[in-house]
Amino acid sequence: MMPDQSNPAAPILSVNTLKMHFPVSGGILRRTKGKIYAVDGISFTVKKGDTMGLVGESGCGKTTAGRTILRLYKPTSGDVIFEGKNLSRLPKEDLRKTRQHMQMIFQDPFESLNARQTILEILEEPFIIHNIGSPQERSVAVFKLLEKVGLPKSAAGLFPHEFSGGQRQRIGIARAIALNPRMIVCDEPVSALDVSIQSQILNLLLDLQKDMGLTYVFISHDLAVVKHMSDTIAVMYLGKIVEHADADLIYRNPLHPYTKALISAIPVPDPAFKRKRIILSGDVPSPASPPEGCRFHTRCPITIDRCRIEEPELTAHNENPNHLVACHRSSENPERL
Amino acid sequence: MYMEKTMANQEAPILFIKHLVTAFDTEQGMLRAVDDISFALKKGTTLGIVGESGCGKSVTALSIIRLLPRPVGRIESGNIIFKGTDILLLPSEKLHEIRGNRISMIFQEPMTALNPVYKISRQLGEIYHLHFSDMDKKQIFKASIDMLNKVGIPDPSRCLNSYPHQISGGMRQRVMIAMALACEPDILIADEPTTALDVTIQAQILELMKNLQQETGMAIIFITHDLGVIAEICHEVVVMYAGKIVEQAMSEDLFKTPSHPYTQGLLSSIPRLENKRKATLPIIRGMVPSLSEMPSGCRFQNRCPLKMSICETVSPAMTTLSDTHHASCYRLEGRK
Numbered sequence: 237m238m239p240d241q242s243n244p245a246a247p248i249l250s251v252n253t254l255k256m257h258f259p260v261s262g263g264i265l266r267r268t269k270g271k272i273y274a275v276d277g278i279s280f281t282v283k284k285g286d287t288m289g290l291v292g293e294s295g296c297g298k299t300t301a302g303r304t305i306l307r308l309y310k311p312t313s314g315d316v317i318f319e320g321k322n323l324s325r326l327p328k329e330d331l332r333k334t335r336q337h338m339q340m341i342f343q344d345p346f347e348s349l350n351a352r353q354t355i356l357e358i359l360e361e362p363f364i365i366h367n368i369g370s371p372q373e374r375s376v377a378v379f380k381l382l383e384k385v386g387l388p389k390s391a392a393g394l395f396p397h398e399f400s401g402g403q404r405q406r407i408g409i410a411r412a413i414a415l416n417p418r419m420i421v422c423d424e425p426v427s428a429l430d431v432s433i434q435s436q437i438l439n440l441l442l443d444l445q446k447d448m449g450l451t452y453v454f455i456s457h458d459l460a461v462v463k464h465m466s467d468t469i470a471v472m473y474l475g476k477i478v479e480h481a482d483a484d485l486i487y488r489n490p491l492h493p494y495t496k497a498l499i500s501a502i503p504v505p506d507p508a509f510k511r512k513r514i515i516l517s518g519d520v521p522s523p524a525s526p527p528e529g530c531r532f533h534t535r536c537p538i539t540i541d542r543c544r545i546e547e548p549e550l551t552a553h554n555e556n557p558n559h560l561v562a563c564h565r566s567s568e569n570p571e572r573l
Numbered sequence: 574m575y576m577e578k579t580m581a582n583q584e585a586p587i588l589f590i591k592h593l594v595t596a597f598d599t600e601q602g603m604l605r606a607v608d609d610i611s612f613a614l615k616k617g618t619t620l621g622i623v624g625e626s627g628c629g630k631s632v633t634a635l636s637i638i639r640l641l642p643r644p645v646g647r648i649e650s651g652n653i654i655f656k657g658t659d660i661l662l663l664p665s666e667k668l669h670e671i672r673g674n675r676i677s678m679i680f681q682e683p684m685t686a687l688n689p690v691y692k693i694s695r696q697l698g699e700i701y702h703l704h705f706s707d708m709d710k711k712q713i714f715k716a717s718i719d720m721l722n723k724v725g726i727p728d729p730s731r732c733l734n735s736y737p738h739q740i741s742g743g744m745r746q747r748v749m750i751a752m753a754l755a756c757e758p759d760i761l762i763a764d765e766p767t768t769a770l771d772v773t774i775q776a777q778i779l780e781l782m783k784n785l786q787q788e789t790g791m792a793i794i795f796i797t798h799d800l801g802v803i804a805e806i807c808h809e810v811v812v813m814y815a816g817k818i819v820e821q822a823m824s825e826d827l828f829k830t831p832s833h834p835y836t837q838g839l840l841s842s843i844p845r846l847e848n849k850r851k852a853t854l855p856i857i858r859g860m861v862p863s864l865s866e867m868p869s870g871c872r873f874q875n876r877c878p879l880k881m882s883i884c885e886t887v888s889p890a891m892t893t894l895s896d897t898h899h900a901s902c903y904r905l906e907g908r909k
Contacts, residue, residue: 287851293771400860430625430861431798432876435842435854442851457771464844465851487846501776503801505843507824515780516773518727519741 247281248419248451249305254278254314256297256304260524272524274300276475277314279550282468284418287445287452289466289483291459291498295520297475298455302421305453306338307331318419336366339412343424345404349396355382355407356392362414381410385440402433406440413444419451426461438465459502463487471495474531475523477550481559491553491561494532530564538565586613587759587792588637593651595629595636598644601865605649606632608816614760619786619793621807621824623800627861628813630796634762637794638678639668656759674704677753681765683745687737693748694733697721700755720751725781743774747781754785762794767802779806800843804828809897812836815861815872818891822898832900834877871902879904 256275259268275297282288290298304311307323316323321334342348349358359378363369369377379389385406396404405425412420422441426434438461444450456462462469463483470480471494479492490496497514504511516535521527527534533543542564550562595607607629614620622630635641636648639660653660655671663671680686688696694717701713708716714733721729724747737745746766753761763782767775783806786793795807803810803824810827812820812835820833831837838857859876868874871884883903892905 293773402860431800431839432625432842432857433860435844435856436858438844439853439856442853459772460844460846463846463850464848464854467850483850497773499846501772502846503772503775503779503799503805504845505800505804505840506828507804508828509804513776513780515776517777519743519774520771 246284248284248319249453250279250281250315250317251305252279252315252317254301254304254316255312256300256309257312270524273475273526274523275304275311276526278470278472278475278477280470280477280480282419282451282453284451285445285449286467287454287465289462289469290453290455290472291457291462291469292472293457293498293520295474295523296472297523298457298472299423301472302340302423302453302455306335306340306421308340333366336362336415337417338419338421339415339417341405341408341412341420341422341425343427345401345408345428346396348408349404351396354393354395358396358407359392359410359414362411366415368415377414381414384413384444385410400433401429402436405429405437409437409440409444413448413450416448417450419453421453421455423455424457425454427456427458434461441465459487459498471498474520474526476531476562477560478532478563479559479561480550481556481561485556485559489559491559491566492532492563493536493538497537530562540565585616587616587656588614589652589654590633590637591652591654593633593636593653594649595632595641595646596649597646599865603649604864606646606816606864607636609651610811610813610816610818612811612818612821614792614794615809616759616792617786617790618808619795619806621803621810622794622796622813623798623803623810624813625798625861627815627864629816630813631764633813634678634764634794634796638672638676638762640678673700673758674756675758676760676762677756677758678762678764679746679749679753679766681768683742683749683769684737686749687745689737692734692736693740697733697748697752697755700752704756716755720755721748723785724748724751724754725777726751742770743777746770746774746778750778750781750785754789754791757789758791760792760794762796764796765798766795768797768799775802782806800828800840812839815867816864817872817888817901819873819902820900821891822894822900826895826898830898832894832898832905833873833902834879834904835873836900838876838878 254275255277258272258274260270260272261267262269278301290301292298303309305316311324318338356378359381360374363374378392382389382391387406426437429437445452454462454465466483469483469486470477473494479486479495490499497516500511500514518535521534529545530543530548533539548562548564550560553559553561554567591611593607593610594605596603596605622633624630637653648661697717698713701708701716717733718729721732726732726744726747732740767778797803807824810822810824811818814835820836831840841855842857844854857876862868862875870886871889874880874884881903889901889903891899891901893899
């Protein structure tokens with residue numbers, strides 16, 4: 237059915253030095269004063285059926301990255317190749333057709349659902365836009381979708397405000413899977429939900445991935461959630477990927493000082509849990525004027541002079557070619573750092 | 574280490590909440606957002622109140638500091654006893670001596686709690702001006718600088734000269750803490766103080782609160798939905814569900830032997846770093862009933878995996894599991 241099923245290891249998505257800069261205008265003439273370097277040259281590939289976690293703090297560019305991958309923004313430069321098609325260069329009509337294969341789930345399902353439409357209308361819309369099925373076939377499809385995401389049939393006639401946060405997220409998920417997509421970008425899908433509801437939604441996403449063979453790009457600030465959902469994890473800081481590796485590996489053996497600090501800062505629900513916490517000083521610099529050299533050097537506990545001048549590349553670590561890290565000191569003996 | 578140090582003076586409770594009932598006037602009639610809860614806060618310790626949205630944790634805080642939205646919210650019954658006096662019986666001028674002075678509060682979103690049109694110097698100075706009327710401008714400036722230094726703001730005089738939007742979220746929360754601590758309160762109520770912050774900034778703020786507690790000996794009521802943060806900072810924990818306390822214990826006991834099915838469910842449903850990835854998480858099925866449709870009997874019954882027929886009729890009382898560990902579940906009765 238799928239064109240690349242013969243080669244399951246082939247990447248469904250590859251992103252090459254993707255950049256997304258937003259102009260900042262000011263003054264009476266609204267002239268461009270500067271740029272926000274939201275995403276500043278990121279590259280990675282995602283295998284079919286895998287989940288890549290994208291983790292980082294607010295303002296690191298993870299959401300912009302997710303939206304640029306789906307071509308909701310036109311990238312400043314770089315390529316996004318989805319199933320062999322370069323989305324950055326695709327003509328409008330082809331892009332529209334490709335869009336049914338890649339979807340997005342948003343953080344706040346209330347803001348992303350039209351308050352004046354019933355659930356039936358919301359879930360019917362993707363079929364109408366892409367001209368699929370007769371009205372009867374569409375409503376049958378909507379009821380199937382509701383069942384798939386664990387909502388009763390009676391939900392179809394209700395409006396978004398009549399649902400709780402968790403149920404609204406189920407509706408957002410139903411809309412995303414309506415056209416049998418192959419890839420979904422999940423942007424903080426459980427951050428707005430209560431703890432007991434989070435696990436329900438995470439399980440639903442895992443089940444759908446298994447049933448439909450979905451590929452996910454899973455964006456979150458919560459490293460524990462990302463670790464649970466992902467096969468590989470990329471850590472972003474100020475528009476760059478600083479480390480990218482297998483999910484278990486990055487947690488067991490983080491190499492970048494930022495990843496180490498991030499992992500050590502997660503509050504663990506166990507008072508007996510002992511660890512050495514790395515407390516970073518200061519705040520994330522503004523993406524409008526990122527620091528020279530390594531972007532993390534202003535907060536890094538192990539900065540050397542070289543970090544202030546030369547920006548480290550994301551390269552394979554000498555002990556594991558699949559563990560990518562952007563740090564000048566990653567190959568030094570960790571005991572001595 | 575931190576625990577051991579502050580546990581020494583745990584015998585002296587500074588605040589008692591007794592059978593507190595807080596209700597809101599809504600279109601569906603009076604609804605009890607907090608329904609008969611009791612706990613004690615010991616001097617120099619941190620008590621965590623944990624629960625999901627709508628469980629009544631913030632309403633409890635607002636009741637203690639008597640900042641409930643009027644006229645819709647009111648305390649129907651109960652006592653809040655601070656150092657021997659019932660705050661609920663105090664006339665409003667007496668209340669001023671306690672609120673902000675002896676008991677102060679910090680909120681989740683420091684941007685909405687700070688006034689955007691005044692500089693930090695004016696907002697922090699105002700507190701000294703109100704509570705220490707004999708201080709002159711110079712003394713206030715010096716006290717403000719000292720306070721900002723204490724909460725770890727790198728360039729205090731520049732910060733004083735800034736408007737709230739000119740400083741970062743972490744810095745704003747530090748300013749809020751500085752304002753709350755200006756009067757050296759006996760009790761600090763922190764309502765989700767780190768929820769809006771990034772994890773690395775959250776770690777800084779939690780560290781700061783621990784250090785300040787050791788320095789000043791204040792007691793903290795820490796309200797959060799995050800059990801990880803609770804484990805990090807609290808000595809004692811109160812778990813709330815739908816306006817009731819379902820379990821209450823010392824932090825170590827709660828995490829080692831969670832006893833109420835809700836607490837057990839919550840703890841097992843959190844994704845953990847050491848878990849096998851992509852494994853199905855245990856869940857608590859269903860969702861919290863709304864206040865207007867609260868069932869009689871146990872409020873957790875519709876989601877409970879261990880429900881019995883008695884749970885549908887009568888609300889369970891607190892069962893004592895040990896001197897410091899209590900939970901309200903019929904399954905625990907006779908299993909002390």
